[in-house]
Structures are given as structure tokens and as C-alpha cells.
Amino acid sequence: xxxxxxxxxxxxxxxxxxxxxxxxxxxxxxxxxxxxxxxxxxxxxxxxxxxxxxxxxxxxxxxxxxxxxxxxxxxxxxxxxxxxxxxxxxxxxxxxxxxxxxxxxxxxxxxxxxxxxxxxxxxxxxxxxxxxxxxxxxxxxxxxxxxxxxxxxxxxxxxxxxxxxxxxxxxxxxxxxxxxxxxxxxxxxxxxxxxxxxxxxxxxxxxxxxxxxxxxxxxxxxxxxxxxxxxxxxxxxxxxxxxxxxxxxxxxxxxxxxxxxxx
Ligand SMILES: [Zn+2]
Numbered sequence: 001x002x003x004x005x006x007x008x009x010x011x012x013x014x015x016x017x018x019x020x021x022x023x024x025x026x027x028x029x030x031x032x033x034x035x036x037x038x039x040x041x042x043x044x045x046x047x048x049x050x051x052x053x054x055x056x057x058x059x060x061x062x063x064x065x066x067x068x069x070x071x072x073x074x075x076x077x078x079x080x081x082x083x084x085x086x087x088x089x090x091x092x093x094x095x096x097x098x099x100x101x102x103x104x105x106x107x108x109x110x111x112x113x114x115x116x117x118x119x120x121x122x123x124x125x126x127x128x129x130x131x132x133x134x135x136x137x138x139x140x141x142x143x144x145x146x147x148x149x150x151x152x153x154x155x156x157x158x159x160x161x162x163x164x165x166x167x168x169x170x171x172x173x174x175x176x177x178x179x180x181x182x183x184x185x186x187x188x189x190x191x192x193x194x195x196x197x198x199x200x201x202x203x204x205x206x207x208x209x210x211x212x213x214x215x216x217x218x219x220x221x222x223x224x225x226x227x228x229x230x231x232x233x234x235x236x237x238x239x240x241x242x243x244x245x246x247x248x249x250x251x252x253x254x255x256x257x258x259x260x261x262x263x
Contacts, residue, residue: 064090
């Protein structure tokens, strides 16, 4: 991320909400090239035991950490994650590393539950086959989760998050919205009656210090606290890049992260 370093957000070090940021690899070209010109400020040193493939996962891993830190998850909390995709599974790993007692995952038929198990998570529920709120209540002794993470971007899952948390609980909206959101009156009422705290999250915190999201990410990769390698489901050379893009565009096979490696 290339913040403008002029706006109020930048002046207070909250670069993730910069008014006018640029990105190497999305807003500006970069990444799919032999050489990329990067400002020194953006360079993050990685440990010798972290591969380039793992390091290339730093951005989504930092986005997931940022979302979790927004809520301030505490040791012993139960965290429910709606949407066990790449970001959802990274949030799950962070929640566990952060001391969550229980990490509950809710997905649909579209999710690969074998893949979720391969990452070491077994408390998941297929919402295509039943009521996820009832399941979360069963898993929490009728209390509800302490924190709910919405990693889908749909009104139904957003509403389910509000219904799934306990009184005084926290809900973080992570997923980019796929359309307008409307809530049933009783669902909206959960925010008021349970005195919920609602958080938004955007990008990740990068500021060149060890406690910024990116600093914690590279440390966690080195120590093995967070495992990103299993999330790389396909790897292609630069010449085969089209194949990787087609899998993502047409969903011809299951993927989490498709990696382009210049070897
Ligand atoms: Zn700025």
C-alpha cells in the first residue's frame, strides 16, 4: 500500500483509511513482472525460514489480523466466523493464536469442509442444511459467541452475526457487500437490545513498526503460529498464468489462493 502521507488518516498513522492511497498490484501495475520498483518504506524483512510463497501471503494474512484486532478478541473468547474462505480461515487461525477458546465456522455447500478440517478446524456448520444461529447457541451453552466475524458480505450472514453473539458482544464486518442490505426488524433490534459493538475493518495496518499488522504477520510466519502454506491450493508459472486466472474466474476447481511463481 502506498498511502498519500498528506491526509488526516496518514497524519495520525492510520494509513489503512488514507483518503487517496495507491496499491502496487491493484491500483497501479506491479507484481506480475520480473522487477517491481518499491519504496524503501514498504519493504518488510522476512526471516530465512519464510519462503517467498509464504511471504506473498502477507497481505491477506494482515487483512485477517487487522479484522480480528479491530474487535479486540480476548483470551477465552468464543469467535464465530461466517464465511470460511481464505480470509475467514486466516481469521480462524489468528483467533486461535490470539487465545480464543473456541473457533466456530459457518459455511455453505460452496465451502470445502475437507479443506477446513485439513487446517485443523472441526467446529463447523453447513448453513445450507440447518439453522446456524441455533447451532452457535448449542455450542455456547445458549449464551452466544463473544465475537462474530462477517466474512461473506451478504445481508443474511450479517444478520446471522447479530443473532449469534452474546449480550455485549462484538460483530466485525469484513466481507465486501454484494448488494443492498436489509434486516428484519427483530434482527436489527439485536444491536440495541444486546448493546452490541459493531466494527468495520479496511485494509490492514502497515507502519513499519514491529507491532503493526505486517510486523506481527511476518513474525507469526517465522514462528509457525499461523500457517499460510496450506492455503496456497494451486501454483502456476508466469507462462501458465492464464490457467490460474481461469480457475478463479470460472471456479472450475476448488481454490483458496492461486499463486503465480516466477521460477
Ligand atoms: Zn493519506
